[in-house]
Structures are given as structure tokens and as C-alpha cells.
Amino acid sequence: MNSRSVIVVGAGPGGLTAAMLLASQGRKVSVFEKLTEVGGRNSSVTLGKYRFDRGPTFLNMPHILEEVFHEAGRNVHDYLTLRSIDPMYRLVFGDVEFQAHRDRDQMVEQIEKVFPGDGPGYDRFMREEGIKFKAMSPILQNKHDSVLDYLRPQFLRALPKMTLTKSLYSCLSSYFKDERLRLAFTFQAKYLGMSPWDCPGAFTILSYMEHAYGIYHPVGGVSEVSRAMARVIEEYGGEIHTGCGVKRVLMKSGRAVGVELDDGTRQYADEIILNADFAGAMNRLFEPGVLRKYTSEKLKKKSYSCSTFMIYLALDKIYEGSHHTILFADDYRRNVDEISKNKILSADPSIYVQNPAVTDPTLAPPGCSGLYVLAPVPNNTSGIDWDREKEGFRALMLRKLKKQAGFEDIESHIVEEKIITPLDWEREHHVYEGATFNLSHNLSQMMYLRPHNRFEEATGCWLVGGGTHPGSGLPTIMESARITARGIAAREVCDSRIGHTAGVRG
Ligand SMILES: Cc1cc2nc3c(=O)[nH]c(=O)nc-3n(C[C@H](O)[C@H](O)[C@H](O)COP(=O)(O)OP(=O)(O)OC[C@H]3O[C@@H](n4cnc5c(N)ncnc54)[C@H](O)[C@@H]3O)c2cc1C
Structure with missing residues (x-):
């Protein structure tokens, strides 16, 4: 049991995953969400008897969802019915149609039928990108808030495989001759809101992940993931306050100690997690003068999706x-x-x-x-x-x-x-x-150069969601929440060793 308290600002996928993990470990968790339903970009749109996913419709790498539920002491399949989508998608290039299959034989057959001669490139793509993906996974799963993180052996091993100096399009071109087939494996840059010609080559793993792990649809829509997480948080005694925006992060001597809500009431906690859109939060949630690295002038100069x-x-x-x-x-x-x-x-x-x-x-x-x-x-x-x-x-x-x-x-x-x-x-x-996929994922805004999970500008303040490491997209955002939850746990251990009393009240 853990007696510490956490406030989460925003009930998007990052905020909900972090709240679920931290509540399951016994912390007192309160989530404040400005809108009237949970989910943020991953909520739903209702028109009479029709329901739509507002944003995400592809659930990739479902094992990450399974893992975060498992870490929270739950089986995701008790909450959601996941359907594998196969063919994964239909691609239309003028009058040419192409169906992407997850099954290797069906995929090669389809490539040979529509783009004759390009079939062998698929096996090479899966083999080489599989090696790259394995090398890169620890980078996506670990914090990048110190340059010393780059001396970890796993990072040094992954670096040469990351093809950071090439573009996604250029990397993919080596596997396939037909331009349309190259696009079939590079359009995924759009998941990051980027151009395949500008997106770093490291992101070839996006199409690899689809082919290796498939694409899923939870019955009721991808927004059901948000509702399922909210249920788990409440089962652990966490509170979710919808229609309850945060106006300001309360600071004391450089430490975030609580939040002021839109109605003027104040809430205090040991740790504050910001899930609200990164640049939006920086612009609105801090008193003038608190931030130095992320002032509105500096935010304007950053690149967005x-x-x-x-x-x-x-x-x-x-x-x-x-x-x-x-x-x-x-x-x-x-x-x-x-x-x-x-x-x-x-x-x-x-x-x-x-x-x-x-x-x-x-x-x-x-x-x-x-x-x-x-x-x-x-x-x-x-x-x-x-x-x-x-x-x-x-x-x-x-x-x-x-x-x-x-x-x-x-x-x-x-x-x-x-x-x-x-x-x-x-x-x-x-x-x-309106940059729906958050800060761009270019080299100058990735890993250590992306806003850190342990927020650089205020002690006791953490980030989760598309604006921090590893970046936008549901599986990566769940990873961001895991990194932040682990960071909070590690910090508590550190505080208890030095006898620090957290939660400086206002
Ligand atoms: C159209 C679209 C399609 C997409 N398709 C896919 C897909 O198919 N697969 C995939 O994996 N990803 C997809 N994505 C990306 C994915 O949806 C996002 O990366 C993810 O939802 C962002 O999650 P987040 O945790 O950063 O928070 P968000 O979803 O941005 O949620 C942040 C929450 O904070 C709340 N908030 C803001 N300010 C305050 C405040 N002051 N007080 C309280 N609450 C506040 C907001 O209301 C919001 O609910 C898509 C995104 C969009 C927009």
C-alpha cells in the first residue's frame, strides 16, 4: 500500500494509463478532465444512435495494452473484446487496389499479383525491420531525461540500427521498386502527422509493427479502451472528475504542489501529472515567469504535426x-x-x-x-x-x-x-x-530533445501523452505512462531513503 497522492490533469490515453497504474499500486489518484467524457482524442462522437471513434481507429500492438492492464492487476480481455482486422486495410491508388494482409503468404501473393517482382522485398523488410524493431524497443520503453541515458549499452547497441540520418521513404525504397508499394509501407508516417520524406528512418518500425502484430478493433470502438481504463481506475478507488478543468498548476519554491480548478477550488497532491496537450498546457497552466524552456515564444518556434x-x-x-x-x-x-x-x-x-x-x-x-x-x-x-x-x-x-x-x-x-x-x-x-499528432517527431524533438517525462521545469511534475517521450500514438503513449509511473515510483524510493517529506502544501 502506498499513501502518496497524485493529480492527473487530463483523461486522455496517457493520463488514464498513468492513473490506472498508479492507482493499482495504492496511491490516491484524482483525474481532472475538462471535457464531459474521458478519452481526449481517444473519446467518441455520438450522433443519435450512432457512435464513432473521435480519433484513433487502429489499435496496434495490443500486447502493450494487455501488459498495462496486467501491470494494473487486470486482464484486458475481461473489459474489451478485441477483433483482428484482416485484410488490415485496402489501399486505392487511382484504379489500382491493394489489400495489406498480416499473413505472410497472403501478403506476398497480393504483392506479386499487383506489383509483380516485388514479393521477395517483403520477406527482407520483415527480417531486417524485425531486427531494428527489437533493437529500438528499449529506447521506446525507457526514459530519456538525462544525457547519461545515452551511455546505456542498449542505446549504444540500437543507435547504428536506427537509420536516423535517412528518411522513412529512403529506407523503405530499398525494399520495393514500385512507387505505390513504397507508399503502402510509408504512409504510416501520417500516424505521426509527418511526411515520409521528412520523417526519420527509425519510423520504418511503424509499418513493421502493423505487419508483425496486426491491427485490432475493440468492439464498441477504440474509445472503449478509454472507458475500460476509467473503470479500472475507479475500481481501485481513484476519482475521475469530468467537466472539471484545471486552470493553473500551483507552484511552491520550484515544486508543483497542486492545481487550481476552473471553479477556483484548490487541490494538492504529492505528484502532478500533465496529460493535457503539451504546448496548450505550457501556454495556459503556469503563471507567467515559471517556465523558461517552454515559454510561448519558444513554443511558437517548435515544429508541429x-x-x-x-x-x-x-x-x-x-x-x-x-x-x-x-x-x-x-x-x-x-x-x-x-x-x-x-x-x-x-x-x-x-x-x-x-x-x-x-x-x-x-x-x-x-x-x-x-x-x-x-x-x-x-x-x-x-x-x-x-x-x-x-x-x-x-x-x-x-x-x-x-x-x-x-x-x-x-x-x-x-x-x-x-x-x-x-x-x-x-x-x-x-x-x-490543431496539430492533432502533437509536436513533430523530427530529430530535434525526439528522445532527450522531446519534453521529458519527468518535467524539466518543475519538481514533482510529470508529463504523459503525445508531447513527451516516446511520442504520439496509442501504444507509445501507454509507454510514456509506464515510464512516468516508474519514474514516480523510483522517486518515492529515493525520497524515502533521504527522509524527504513530499507534498509541500500550499
Ligand atoms: C484524428 C486522429 C486519428 C488518430 N488515429 C490513431 C490511430 O488510429 N491509432 C493510434 O494509435 N493513434 C491515433 N491517433 C493518435 C492518438 O489519438 C493520440 O496520440 C492520443 O489520443 C493522444 O493522447 P494523449 O494522452 O496525449 O492525450 P489527449 O487525447 O490529447 O487527451 C488530453 C486530455 O486533456 C484534457 N485537457 C486539456 N486541458 C485540460 C485542462 N486544463 N484541465 C483538464 N483537462 C484538460 C483534454 O480535454 C483531453 O481529454 C489519432 C489521433 C487523431 C487526432
Whole structure:
């Protein structure tokens, strides 16, 4: 039993995982969430009897989810039903379609059918990237808050395999000749909101992870993961206060000692964990003068991911076909440059469509379905006036769905819909510049150079989520929470050895 207390600001996946781990170890955990439901980007959107995942729809590396539940003394399968999605996704390049399978023989057969001669590259990809992934795993699972961390043998062993000086696209090009097949293994850079031509080569592990571990869908949607974690926290006596925003982190002599809530009440704890969007939290949660490294001027100079334009369509029919479909722009590189470099709206966007009704009947009334449609778009540093552009961009996306993805009569089947623009991500979800995948994952913002899990600017303050190490995406964010929870435990041991009384009250 542990008598220490922890406040978690934000009930996104990072905050919930950390709260679950720390509550299971006996700490008094209180989570404060500004919105009225848990999950953050991984919450749900409800339209009448239809439910959609708000953000994540791919659950990768489910063993990490199993592990964090296990560490919290729970079996995740008592809380969630996970379905493997196979084929993993359908990729559409103009009039060429490609289905990615997890099964090796089916995958090689599909490659040879659509891109003859490229089959052997797949086995080499799986072999070489498997070695790289194994070497890199300890880097993703361990803290990077001291330069001394780089002297650990596991880091020194992994470094040469990380291909940090090459881009993701350049690394992948060595396996496959066909440009479209290269894209089939590099579009995953979009999970980090980056261009494959800029994303460090280390991230070839993203497509490797999909092929090695598969892609899963929890029945009820990926947002069920958030609700399951919230249940575990409450089972351990943790408190989750939704609709209860934090206005300020309370500081005393350089130490975070508590929080002031939006209603003015003050809560104190031994440790404070920030899960709110990193740059948003830095801009809003500290009194002027507290921060030196992450002032608003310095935050403006950092690099941020792209944003996403979302359409959630409630339909009165079900389209048969794939659970996940990606429609590539005819000129994908141009589309990616327009998003991340030129920061303009593409006339030919790439689009992702999730059609979960083909796997999961629980998300819509019988015979009906909900379609989730996403286009990566520039973040709000673009200055795009989304209130003006949104109807035109919606129409463009629907035209593409009708023409290229087999949803010809979709408009006559829409019963309700909702749009989230990059401005909405910023205004309603407190995402800095609407950069939905957080700080970019470029070399100058990775590992030691990313904001640390043990926050550099305030003692007793910790970070979890996409803005700290290892970065954005559900499995990595769960790792961030594990690193932070371990850091807190280690610090408590250290404090008890030196007889320190934590929790300096205000
Ligand atoms: C459209 C989209 C699609 C994605 N698809 C995938 C996918 O398929 N697979 C995958 O693995 N990842 C995916 N991701 C990434 C994944 O969703 C994010 O990396 C993850 O949800 C971020 O989690 P987080 O812990 O950083 O917190 P967030 O989800 O950002 O949650 C932070 C929480 O803090 C709350 N908060 C903010 N300020 C305050 C305050 N002052 N007081 C109290 N609470 C506050 C917010 O309301 C929010 O609930 C996707 C993301 C998006 C946006």
C-alpha cells in the first residue's frame, strides 16, 4: 500500500494509463478532465444512435495494452473484446487496389499479383525491420531525461540500427521498386502527422509493427479502451472528475504542489501529472515567469504535426467492403508537401475511411452504419479560414469517396453528420495549433530533445501523452505512462531513503 497522492490533469490515453497504474499500486489518484467524457482524442462522437471513434481507429500492438492492464492487476480481455482486422486495410491508388494482409503468404501473393517482382522485398523488410524493431524497443520503453541515458549499452547497441540520418521513404525504397508499394509501407508516417520524406528512418518500425502484430478493433470502438481504463481506475478507488478543468498548476519554491480548478477550488497532491496537450498546457497552466524552456515564444518556434479534417457520417445503409480504406492522392508527394510545407489545401487530398459496421454491429442501428472520413490537412499555422472553407472541402472529400471508393450514392443515405476542422480541434479540444499528432517527431524533438517525462521545469511534475517521450500514438503513449509511473515510483524510493517529506502544501 502506498499513501502518496497524485493529480492527473487530463483523461486522455496517457493520463488514464498513468492513473490506472498508479492507482493499482495504492496511491490516491484524482483525474481532472475538462471535457464531459474521458478519452481526449481517444473519446467518441455520438450522433443519435450512432457512435464513432473521435480519433484513433487502429489499435496496434495490443500486447502493450494487455501488459498495462496486467501491470494494473487486470486482464484486458475481461473489459474489451478485441477483433483482428484482416485484410488490415485496402489501399486505392487511382484504379489500382491493394489489400495489406498480416499473413505472410497472403501478403506476398497480393504483392506479386499487383506489383509483380516485388514479393521477395517483403520477406527482407520483415527480417531486417524485425531486427531494428527489437533493437529500438528499449529506447521506446525507457526514459530519456538525462544525457547519461545515452551511455546505456542498449542505446549504444540500437543507435547504428536506427537509420536516423535517412528518411522513412529512403529506407523503405530499398525494399520495393514500385512507387505505390513504397507508399503502402510509408504512409504510416501520417500516424505521426509527418511526411515520409521528412520523417526519420527509425519510423520504418511503424509499418513493421502493423505487419508483425496486426491491427485490432475493440468492439464498441477504440474509445472503449478509454472507458475500460476509467473503470479500472475507479475500481481501485481513484476519482475521475469530468467537466472539471484545471486552470493553473500551483507552484511552491520550484515544486508543483497542486492545481487550481476552473471553479477556483484548490487541490494538492504529492505528484502532478500533465496529460493535457503539451504546448496548450505550457501556454495556459503556469503563471507567467515559471517556465523558461517552454515559454510561448519558444513554443511558437517548435515544429508541429499536421492536423486532420474529420467527417462523421450516420448512414441508413451499410456498404460492404473493408474496415479501413485509404485513397491516395494521384500525386501523393505533392499532397504531403501541401500539408506540411506549403500549408495549403490540396485540390486532390488523400483520404482515410473507416467503415466499422463490416466488423462491429454495435455502433449503429440494425441495417445502418457510421462512416468516419479523415483527410490530413495543414495545422493552424497555415492561417486557413476553416469556417469559410469547410463546406467546400467536405464536398471535395465526398466527390472523391463517390468516384474512387465505391460510395456512389452516399449523399442520399446521410441521416446525420458532424465535422471537426483543425480550428475545432484547437477551440474545443485544446490542441495547440490543431496539430492533432502533437509536436513533430523530427530529430530535434525526439528522445532527450522531446519534453521529458519527468518535467524539466518543475519538481514533482510529470508529463504523459503525445508531447513527451516516446511520442504520439496509442501504444507509445501507454509507454510514456509506464515510464512516468516508474519514474514516480523510483522517486518515492529515493525520497524515502533521504527522509524527504513530499507534498509541500500550499
Ligand atoms: C484524428 C486522429 C486519428 C488518430 N488515429 C490513431 C490511430 O488510429 N491509432 C493510434 O494509435 N493513434 C491515433 N491517433 C493518435 C492518438 O489519438 C493520440 O496520440 C492520443 O489520443 C493522444 O493522447 P494523449 O494522452 O496525449 O492525450 P489527449 O487525447 O490529447 O487527451 C488530453 C486530455 O486533456 C484534457 N485537457 C486539456 N486541458 C485540460 C485542462 N486544463 N484541465 C483538464 N483537462 C484538460 C483534454 O480535454 C483531453 O481529454 C489519432 C489521433 C487523431 C487526432
